[in-house]
Amino acid sequence: MAEERKQLNNQAAVRLWLVLTLAILIVVVVLVVGIRYLSSGALRDEIPRVPELGRAELTVKQQIIETDAFARQHPRSAEALGKLGMVYQSDGFLEEAGVAYHLAQRLAPRDYRWPYYLSLLEIANGRNEAALAFLEKTTDLNPDYPHAWARLGELYYRNNNKEKAEECFRKTLKLESDHPQAILGMARLAGDAGNWQQAADMLEAALKKNPHFGPAHDYLAICYGKLGKDKEKRRHEGLGADAGFQMPDPLVHDLYDLSASPSILITQAQIAKTSGDLTRAEKLFRRAVELAPDSMDTHFALAKFLMSPGVVNRTRMLDARQHLERAVELDPSYLNARHAFASVEDSLGHTLRAREEWQHIIDAEPDHAQALMSLGQIYYRRGDYRKAYDYYQRALAVPPDTAFSLGQPEMAYHHFAVLCISMNRVDEALAAFNKAEEENPRYTQAYMDHAHFLKDLRRNNDAIAVYRKGIEADSDNSELNLALGNFLIKLRMYEQARNPLANAVRLAPDDVRAVTALGYAELKSGAVTSAVTHLKQATEIDPDYYLAHFHLANAYLALGKTDLAAASFEVVLQLQPGFVPARQALQKLHKSPPDDKSQQDSAESSATGGG
Structure with a gap:
């Protein structure tokens, strides 16, 4: 009996323990849920209120409202709040973006993106000290992101902390050896130390890969000014302002990929185009059209891109035609779109339609110089020079500071x-x-x-x-140097030809025409050993360039190396069986009588300077 009572007591104690444990768990859960609810509510209250969107584009309004609603549904999600910040920043609402980034950073303190985006906001607002702190945090969280180091180095340089700036630039270059901003930073440090030639060499190398990097042109002009190289200085002056290059930065790309503003997308697309990223540029232009299919501006911007050098082909030309036709439908009064449409029609062979469009433009605006010039070109192609002359004259008479002057x-x-x-x-x-x-x-x-x-x-x-005038204006123009050298060869001014041809080879070392012409000029001016060097080099650049072999054979003859000369003449005849001077020279070497074609062009008149 006592044993049964003991068991019952034990069972009751167990039940009581279970009840108490369950009650405690319920209380804990309620507390946790309550705390999370209260904290979520507090976080929700900290989310920036949607700003006045009265003047914003419709697509921007929709995106901000939807992203804000999602963030309020998930107030403890760093991704949701961070995306809200990115949407605000990409659409131009910087204050709201900053608040959202701070919340995202609080929820995800190890994510380097949020302090990085905050640094961009601070830089945009001119608060460099705050930006510097955020970039320091970014590099602590992710020491392998080169663009953060480059921006940090730039800020240290602005603060005159050159030691820290150099450290940051070197870390950038260790991660990305051709980073343009870091190279510019190192060049500035070299210039500050008086090493102007070193700075210039660094920037010249950087511009070979990024020719539109404006700040490099600006600082190069300063370097060459310090070095007393006025010609080189003039070559770079003014290029920086027109270059429009932007440092490629994946996080910045992620930012603007989110933008729902067609105008901002067009601006970013133009920056990408100028920076050489044509794939990204096309993507952004097309996204702008998708967001605003009834906007003349988006269709016109995409069409101009599709027709630009380095992009255009027949498929893109046809695509551009469709967008221009739509642009004209949306705004028939916009004459620049009509002119572009007429240009595409003309390029596609639809001359009558193009002429009608240009005539319509001139009827609306008699001083539209580009339309006048284009009509002149149509009449020139038809051989109606009198009409072409009249249209050209009218176009050239349009004052340069008017709306429709010549571009x-x-x-x-x-x-x-x-x-x-x-x-x-x-x-x-x-x-x-x-x-x-x-x-x-x-x-x-x-x-x-x-x-x-x-x-x-x-x-x-x-x-x-005239050739010398062109070279004076553009000393790095290999084609002008080559043209001058070849003309001097034609005049048999071989010694004078060597300098421009040497410049052409320096500027375009793989141009077989230039290397061959230089070797020929050296041969004819008596520098036979140097001629052999360059002519052998030419045959290595292009083994099928028969004139290089021919001149090399003659150079071997001048050195008395008849076997090598004969072998080179044989190569010429394999490549160009009907080349009479090579056949005559080979017959002479073999002491066989020339054939009936021996009276044709001599070697001198057939092969001068590589064509």
Whole structure:
């Protein structure tokens, strides 16, 4: 009996323990849920209120409202709050973005993205000290992100802490050896130490990969000014302001990929295009069209991109035509879109439709210089030089500071010069060439055609002067140096030809034409050993370039190496069986009589300077 009572008591104690334990668990759960609810409520209250969106684009309004609602449903999600910050920042609401990033950082203190984005906001607001602190935190959390180190180095440099700046730039370059901002930073440090040539060399190398990196052009102009190299200084002055290069930064790309603002997307697409990232540029332009399919601006911007050099092909031209046609439908009064549409139609061979569009533009705006010039080109192609001349004259008479003036006047003057040549208006042609070169001193084709015209007039000294004028304006132009060298060879001025040809080879070491021409000029001026070196180099660059083998054979002959000469002549005839000078030379070496073709072009007249 006592044993039964004891068991009952034990069972009751167990039940009581279970009840108490369950009660405690319930209390704990309630407390935890309550605390989380209260803290979520507190966090929800800290989420920035949606700002006044009255003037914002409709797509921006929708995106902000939806992202804000999601963040309020998940107030303890760092991703949700961080995305809200990114949406605000990408759409231009910087204050709200900062609040959201701070909340995301509090919830995910080990995520390097949020202090990085906060640093960008602080930089945009001019608060460099705060930005510096956030970048320090970013590099602590992720020491392998080069763009954070580059931005940190830039801020230290601005604060005149050059030791820390150099440390950051070196860490950047260790992670990414050709990082443009870090190279610029190191170049500035070199310049500050008086090492201007070292700074210039670093920036020249950087510009070979990133030719649109504006700050590098600006600082190079300073470097060359300090070095007393006025020609090089002038070459870089002004390029920085027009370059528009932006440092490629994956986190910044992630940011603007979220933007729902067509205007911001177009701006970012144009930056990407200028920076050489054509794939990203096209993606952003197309996203702008998707977001605003009834906007003339988005269709026009995408079409202009599709027609730009380095992008355009027939498929993209047809795509551009569709977008331009839509742009004209949306705003028939926008004459620039109509002009672009007419240009595409003309390029696709639809000349009648293009002419109608350009005539419509001129009816609406008689001083639309580009439409006038385009009509002139149509009549020039048809051989109606009189009408072409009249339209060109009208286009060139439009004042340069008006809304519809010529965008590239150097090309217009160039076309006018070519037309004047066809009409035998010699003085007008020469004046137009000079005007084209004045408008754009680096416009290569104008110098080329100008010099060629002077050669046709047998004004050889004037032609040489034009080539030299072009080289003076653009000393890094290999084509002009090569053209001058070849012309001097044609005049049998071999010694004078060597300098421009050596420059051409320096600027384009893999151009077989330049290397061959230099070797030939050296051969004819008596520098046979150097000629052999360059001509062998030419045959290595392009083993199928027969003139290089021919000149090399003659160089071997000049050295008395008849076996090597014969072998090179054999190669020439394998590549070009009908090349008479090689056959004649080989027959002479073998002491066999020349055939009936021996009276054809001599070696001198057939092979001068690599074509």
